[in-house]
Amino acid sequence: MNTKNLISKSAFAVILLFSAGTNGTIFSQEKAPIEAEIPLVNQLQSEFNKSKLLKISGYVQAQYQLADTAGISSFAGGNFGKGTNNRFMVRRGRIKLTYDNKFSKAVLQFDMTEKGLGIKDAYVTITEPWLKTISLTGGIFDRPFGYEISYSSSVRETPERSRVYQTLFPGERDLGGKLSFQAPKTSNWNLVKLEVGLLNGNGPNVETDAYKDISGRLSVSKTSSSKKFSWGLGSSYYIGGFSAKTDSLYTTKKVNEQSVFVKDSIAHGSKLDREYIGFDGQVSVNWWLGKTQVRAEYLLGTQTSTEKSSSSLTAAINADAYSRNFEGYYVYFIQDIFKTALQAVVKYDVYDPNIHVAGNTIGLPAPTDYKKTGEADIKYATLGIGLNYQWNKHVKIMAYYDMVTNETTINSKHDSTLKDLSKDRKDNVFTLRVQYKF
Numbered sequence: 001m002n003t004k005n006l007i008s009k010s011a012f013a014v015i016l017l018f019s020a021g022t023n024g025t026i027f028s029q030e031k032a033p034i035e036a037e038i039p040l041v042n043q044l045q046s047e048f049n050k051s052k053l054l055k056i057s058g059y060v061q062a063q064y065q066l067a068d069t070a071g072i073s074s075f076a077g078g079n080f081g082k083g084t085n086n087r088f089m090v091r092r093g094r095i096k097l098t099y100d101n102k103f104s105k106a107v108l109q110f111d112m113t114e115k116g117l118g119i120k121d122a123y124v125t126i127t128e129p130w131l132k133t134i135s136l137t138g139g140i141f142d143r144p145f146g147y148e149i150s151y152s153s154s155v156r157e158t159p160e161r162s163r164v165y166q167t168l169f170p171g172e173r174d175l176g177g178k179l180s181f182q183a184p185k186t187s188n189w190n191l192v193k194l195e196v197g198l199l200n201g202n203g204p205n206v207e208t209d210a211y212k213d214i215s216g217r218l219s220v221s222k223t224s225s226s227k228k229f230s231w232g233l234g235s236s237y238y239i240g241g242f243s244a245k246t247d248s249l250y251t252t253k254k255v256n257e258q259s260v261f262v263k264d265s266i267a268h269g270s271k272l273d274r275e276y277i278g279f280d281g282q283v284s285v286n287w288w289l290g291k292t293q294v295r296a297e298y299l300l301g302t303q304t305s306t307e308k309s310s311s312s313l314t315a316a317i318n319a320d321a322y323s324r325n326f327e328g329y330y331v332y333f334i335q336d337i338f339k340t341a342l343q344a345v346v347k348y349d350v351y352d353p354n355i356h357v358a359g360n361t362i363g364l365p366a367p368t369d370y371k372k373t374g375e376a377d378i379k380y381a382t383l384g385i386g387l388n389y390q391w392n393k394h395v396k397i398m399a400y401y402d403m404v405t406n407e408t409t410i411n412s413k414h415d416s417t418l419k420d421l422s423k424d425r426k427d428n429v430f431t432l433r434v435q436y437k438f
Contacts, residue, residue, distance in 0.1 A: 058095035059154045063433035064088050068426035071418055075163050075382075076402050076429040090114055091433065092153055096121070103127045107141075119204065120173065137178040140204040143169055144178055144195035144217045145236040147280040147297055148330070157334050158384055159400050159431045162349040164299055164328025167311050168276060174199040176212070191222050201240045201274075208316040211271055213240025221282075228286040236278035241271045241304065242313060248320040250307070250371060252356045258364060259357045261322065261371040272321045274312070276301035290336030298329040303353070310353035310376050324354040324377070345386040345400070352379040363411030363421075378421060379407040398433040 065077065070085040077091055093112040098105065109121035123139030142150045148161050149172050160166070176199035183189040194216070201213035214237075221232035247268050250261035266272075280297040303310055304323045330349035337344060354377035366372040386400035404427050412421035 053099055053101055055098045055100065056095070057098070057438060058093075059435055059437040060093050061091040061153075061433055061435045062088075063091050063159070063431055065432075066430045068428045069417060072425070072427040072429075073418075074427060074429055075166050076160055076431060091159070094120065094154070103129045103132075132184045133181060135180040135182075137180065138176075140173050140175050141178065142172055143174050143199065143215050143238075144180075144197045145169065145215045145238050145276070146217065146278045146299070147219075147232075147234055147282065147295065154435065154437050157332065157343065157345045157388060158347050158386060159398065159402075159433060162297075162328070162330040162347075162351070163380055163382060164326075164330070164349065164351040167328075167351060167353070168299070168303065170312060170314060171203050173204050174201065174213075174215075175204050175207075176200055191220055193217075193219050193221075199240070201242060202312075203314045205314055209243035209269075211241055211243060213238065213274070215240075217278075219280075230282075230284045232280075232282040234278075234280045236276070236280070238274070238276040238278075238301075240275075241273045243316070244268060244270045244272050244321060245316060245318045246320050249304075249323060250320060251323045252325070252354060252373070254356075255367055255370055258366075259361060259373060260364075260366040261373065263369075263371070272304040272323070273302060274304055276303075288338075290338050290340075291334075292336075293332065293334040295332040295334075296330065298327075300327040301325070306376075307371075307374070308376055322376070325356060326351070326353050327355055328352065341390040343388040343390070345384070345388065347384040347386075348381070349384075350379070350381045353377055359407060360409050360411060362407070362409040365411075375412065375419075375421065378409075378412075381405045394436055394438060396435045396437070398431070398435070400431045400433070402429045402431070404428055 064086070066086045067074065067080050068085070071080055071082045073079045077089065080087065090113040094109060095112070096107065096109040098107050103126065105125045107121050107123055109119070111118045111120045119140060121140055123137050123141045125135050125137045127135040146165070148165050149169060174197070176197055178195060178197035180193070180195045182193040196214070196216040199213045199215060200207045201211065202208060217234055217236040219232060219234035221230070223230040244266055245268070247266055249264045249266045249272065251264060252259055253262045255262070276299055278297060278299045280295075282293070282295045284291065284293045302323060303312070303326050304321050305311060305313060306317065306319050307322050310324055310326065328349070328351040330347060333346045335344045336342070354373065357373045357377050358379070362373050362377050364372060382405070383403045384400060386398060389397045391397060405424055406421060408421060408423055410422050414420040417426070
């Protein structure tokens with residue numbers, strides 16, 4: 001045995017024995033030699049080494065919000081309650097456990113807010129040990145699509161993701177399996193990453209039909225050797241659907257130069273398609289003015305949902321399906337203010353759930369045997385302006401103002417301010433947030 005290791009372990013064993021001894025029994029001549037305690041020391045060291053593989057992290061986001069109008073529908077952290085135009089809330093209270101054993105990893109992440117306790121992540125990842133390039137993930141994880149989904153809420157410069165992402169991918173996660181291909185950091189090919197997932201399609205919920213969705217993203221990113229310039233490009237594709245619960249599918253078509261919903265007869269249980277295509281890009285420059293970042297993403301495709309909403313379904317419903325062609329995009333501009341802890345943010349995002357109708361053509365009375373378009377076909381644009389302050393490495397303070405503009409139509413006029421779409425609704429939201437990250 002190595003003399004140095006023996007002396008070190010023997011000394012550790014003496015300390016343990018001394019701590020455990022009482023009434024001077026540690027000095028008894030009947031006590032076993034110190035070498036006999038070496039297995040105990042080895043076991044303790046082994047347990048200590050295992051504990052270093054477990055990482056516990058998380059963050060808490062406490063915030064106050066003020067809305068223009070009480071009771072508005074909102075994508076800034078959820079709808080406001082009836083008669084309520086301001087609120088305190090814990091937007092996210094996350095704790096994440098990661099056990100990383102080189103070529104295998106297990107992750108559990110929980111979200112704790114005033115609304116209750118929920119699971120965000122629960123997955124296992126295994127990486128092959130030869131090329132260290134192919135990984136298999138199974139469980140609940142971020143869908144492999146686009147850039148904004150996997151960009152953590154703890155580092156995101158705005159309170160929420162874009163409306164188009166919240167609509168198409170509510171909750172960001174899904175349940176399934178994923179293959180990832182990316183060479184090690186030491187390889188010249190590390191800049192390329194491909195992810196392909198086979199998913200239930202209705203989020204981290206119990207599967208409701210026999211259909212599975214496929215989602216994938218191919219990306220290329222590079223950082224200069226000086227770390228002052230970086231860029232990234234990506235393209236994504238999603239195809240899937242869910243089971244029809246009725247025998248009717250409505251699609252947007254032109255009848256007498258007017259866009260209306262036309263009924264198609266389908267078999268009960270047939271697949272109702274969803275298909276998305278996405279393109280994203282990012283660039284970052286660190287110069288004398290501070291770090292400047294620009295990020296953008298564009299999505300288009302076919303979304304099947306319901307008459308009153310274009311949001312992806314997370315559970316089975318017994319209602320007729322409505323298919324729409326959509327598009328959406330966002331642009332971020334982020335500027336660190338010199339070398340200070342201040343950061344200015346401007347974001348503009350647009351979501352058009354039905355590109356075949358616009359303005360006053362929405363809600364026009366439909367001819368006999370057809371259905372008119374409505375509230376779920378309204379286009380929204382949001383301009384957000386914010387200021388972030390990094391108090392220290394743990395604490396970030398965010399002040400952010402969302403200015404929401406909806407498409408208007410004279411055919412959707414109501415007495416209620418909350419339902420009237422003949423003019424721009426007063427549904428802007430101010431958010432003041434304090435985040436602690438550990």
